[in-house]
Each structure stands twice: as structure tokens, then as C-alpha cells.
Amino acid sequence: MDRRVVDLLYERKSGMRTLLLGDNAKRMATLHAAVLEAGGEVIGQATIAEALLQLEDAEQPELVIVDVQADYGALLDAALARLERAAQERRFEALVLVPLALVDLASTQAGLSASLLVDPEPREMASALVAACRRRSTEVHDSSAEAMAMRLADLSEEVGRVARSLAQLVVPGATPGVLEEVPxxxxxxxxxxxxxxxxxxxxxxxxxxxxxxxxxxxxxxxxxxxxxxxxxxxxxxxxxxxxxxxxxxxxxxxxxxxxxxxxxxxxxxxxxxxxxxxxxxxxxxxxxxxxxxxxxxxxxxxxxxxxx
Structure with missing residues (x-):
């Protein structure tokens, strides 16, 4: 993981209580290590089958990372829907890792408030962790750390700027240019x-x-x-x-x-x-x-x- 990302997370003293959900032991171990390296605290780890129970646990996490590598049918639907509701209520930040084959399902069940990461690269995952911590944390002690977080968020901000420019071309109720009937x-x-x-x-x-x-x-x-x-x-x-x-x-x-x-x-x-x-x-x-x-x-x- 990028050392600057790790330093930023430590400096912000996020220590986010993190719950990991997934069925692949190797991938879970990698995510567990990444959270610890980022200065977070893993308060629980469970399978997708145990997800609903864990999401209702008394010790509420600040961040939930769900690693979905297979379609579990109704069980996965219920877990992602519950995750989405909790994220909407701002009970915690949520990151959902999925392969491209499951993007339709994940975007339908948990694609509004949760952050979807499709086959993420390590740096992409690190940036998502930073963004989650930045949204959740209220302690900012170092202006250089804040500048680093802002740089990592540049991509999203650029996306927003370009999209807003496109939106200005479409004014509700107005005719964009001369609209002639085209076969x-x-x-x-x-x-x-x-x-x-x-x-x-x-x-x-x-x-x-x-x-x-x-x-x-x-x-x-x-x-x-x-x-x-x-x-x-x-x-x-x-x-x-x-x-x-x-x-x-x-x-x-x-x-x-x-x-x-x-x-x-x-x-x-x-x-x-x-x-x-x-x-x-x-x-x-x-x-x-x-x-x-x-x-x-x-x-x-x-x-x-x-x-x-």
C-alpha cells in the first residue's frame, strides 16, 4: 500500500472500527492486514452467511468492507440490502468489492450509499479507504495530510466538474439547439x-x-x-x-x-x-x-x- 496513504490515515488518527465480510480466507487475510496497516481496528470478521447477524451486532462498526466473489442468491440480496439501508442511515461507511460479473446485482442492491469497487487495484482500494476515513473522521491535525486527501479525491472532483459542465447543456424544458426530425x-x-x-x-x-x-x-x-x-x-x-x-x-x-x-x-x-x-x-x-x-x-x- 502507498506509504503516503498509510501516513495520512495514521496522522488523522482514524482508528476506524472495521467489520470484514467475505468467504475467501486469503482475501480476508489481505483485507485484514490492509486495515491494520492503515491504522484501523478490525472488530469482527464473518462470512456472507453471517452478514445479517453481524450487521445487527451491538458493537457497531464505523466501516464495513464486503468482499463478494460469488452469487449467493437471496442470502446475498438480503445482506446487501441491509448494508445499503444502514449506509443510508449513515450508521457506517461501506465498501463493497465485486467482480464485473456481479456489478448489476451489487449496483441494484447496494449501489447508492455504499461505495462499489469492481476488481479494485491496491491503490484504488487504498484511495477508497482514505475517502471513507475522511468522510467519517472529524479530527484534522495536519494541513499537509488534508492536502494529500484532497489530491486523492481529485479524480472524483474532476468527474463532478465535467459532469456539471455536460449538465449545463441540458436545461429542463429547453430545446438544446435546433431540433430537426432525423430519420x-x-x-x-x-x-x-x-x-x-x-x-x-x-x-x-x-x-x-x-x-x-x-x-x-x-x-x-x-x-x-x-x-x-x-x-x-x-x-x-x-x-x-x-x-x-x-x-x-x-x-x-x-x-x-x-x-x-x-x-x-x-x-x-x-x-x-x-x-x-x-x-x-x-x-x-x-x-x-x-x-x-x-x-x-x-x-x-x-x-x-x-x-x-
Whole structure:
């Protein structure tokens, strides 16, 4: 773990009482060591089957870390739902570690107040621990430590700034630009071409170098709207072309800024879909119309076309 992160946690004297929930002994040992190294205190460790009982224990934790590596059906549903309610009540901070295969389930059951980490790297996990301690702790003694915490939170703040800028383009009740009726087939062809060309960059440059998760997700959701298909959270994470945890932060921020809305799958309560809000959908339609109009304006008249 980054030594600066450890120093920050010690300097803040967080000593957060932490409860660990999970079934993989090796992973639990790693998490236990990380919490101790970060200056925290592990007050309990239990399996997913024991989660509900532990969450009701008299000695309430300040931080709960749940490591979910398999789908336990109704048992896991109940545990994550209880975790979400407790986190909403601000009884404790909650970190939920999941593989990409379970992101739909986790984001549905515990994706609002708990922090979801999808196959997190060590530094990502360390940053999440710092953020949890920073939210919970009220003791700040060192301005340099505070500056360090602020630097670690830069990514989330940047996400918020960009999303707010996007939100300013969509004013409820207003028409974003000149909205002309575009034949659905033409718009779908345009969107597919834009998405295809954006992904083509991955064949020539390092993946993530030109990451623009918000725009990639908006393009994907607009195309899905035209194709009359639903988009699950996990599918949208893949469309974003960034690490899944980063994509989840974007989804949450864009929902907060009323560009996207999440709704349950009526056929599977353990999964959620994401779609554009009406205003964002209208803005994307206006964008497509503007691009098609500009393309037509750039087309040379027949008498000015190169002669063969």
C-alpha cells in the first residue's frame, strides 16, 4: 500500500472500527492486514452467511468492507440490502468489492450509499479507504495530510466538474439547439459509425489514453434508445471503455446531474437498467441532427467535385 496513504490515515488518527465480510480466507487475510496497516481496528470478521447477524451486532462498526466473489442468491440480496439501508442511515461507511460479473446485482442492491469497487487495484482500494476515513473522521491535525486527501479525491472532483459542465447543456424544458426530425435509420448509422471510430483508436494507441467515459456512455444509451433495447449497468460499464469502478462513479454522477436515470428490470429485480433522461435524450438527438446537417453542408456540390 502507498506509504503516503498509510501516513495520512495514521496522522488523522482514524482508528476506524472495521467489520470484514467475505468467504475467501486469503482475501480476508489481505483485507485484514490492509486495515491494520492503515491504522484501523478490525472488530469482527464473518462470512456472507453471517452478514445479517453481524450487521445487527451491538458493537457497531464505523466501516464495513464486503468482499463478494460469488452469487449467493437471496442470502446475498438480503445482506446487501441491509448494508445499503444502514449506509443510508449513515450508521457506517461501506465498501463493497465485486467482480464485473456481479456489478448489476451489487449496483441494484447496494449501489447508492455504499461505495462499489469492481476488481479494485491496491491503490484504488487504498484511495477508497482514505475517502471513507475522511468522510467519517472529524479530527484534522495536519494541513499537509488534508492536502494529500484532497489530491486523492481529485479524480472524483474532476468527474463532478465535467459532469456539471455536460449538465449545463441540458436545461429542463429547453430545446438544446435546433431540433430537426432525423430519420432513425440515419441517426443509428451515424451513432454506430461514431462509436466504431472511437473504439478504433484502441488498435493504435494505449487503451484509456483518450478516455471520455461520459460521452461514450451517452452515445451508447442514445443508440440503445433508437434500437429499443435496455442497457444494464454492466453493459454500460463496458461501453465506457474505462475501469468498471471509474465507470460506476461516472454513472452515479451523471444520474445526480439528471442526464441518466436508473430503473429496475421488471423481469429480474436483481438487475437494473440505465437510460437517458428525456432532456438528455433530446440533446443527443439534437447533436446527431447537427452532425448530419454539418456533414451535408461539407459535401461538395456535383459541379465542384474532383473530375476523373
Amino acid at each position: 432513425p435509420a440515419e441517426e443509428m448509422a451515424l451513432l454506430r459509425a461514431v462509436i466504431r471510430r472511437r473504439r478504433l483508436r484502441h488498435d493504435f494507441f494505449v487503451r484509456g489514453l483518450f478516455a471520455d467515459a461520459a460521452w461514450d456512455m451517452l452515445l451508447d444509451l442514445r443508440l440503445a434508445q433508437l434500437e429499443r433495447r435496455e442497457v444494464a449497468v454492466s453493459s454500460l460499464c463496458i461501453a465506457a471503455s474505462v475501469p468498471a469502478t471509474t465507470a460506476l462513479r461516472w454513472i452515479s454522477t451523471l444520474i445526480d446531474n439528471r442526464l441518466m436515470v436508473r430503473h429496475p428490470d421488471p423481469r429480474d429485480r436483481r438487475r437494473a437498467f440505465v437510460s437517458l433522461t428525456p432532456a438528455a435524450n433530446q440533446a443527443m438527438a439534437a447533436y446527431a441532427g447537427a452532425v448530419l446537417r454539418q456533414s451535408a453542408e461539407l459535401t461538395l456540390p456535383e459541379d465542384l467535385s474532383p473530375k476523373r
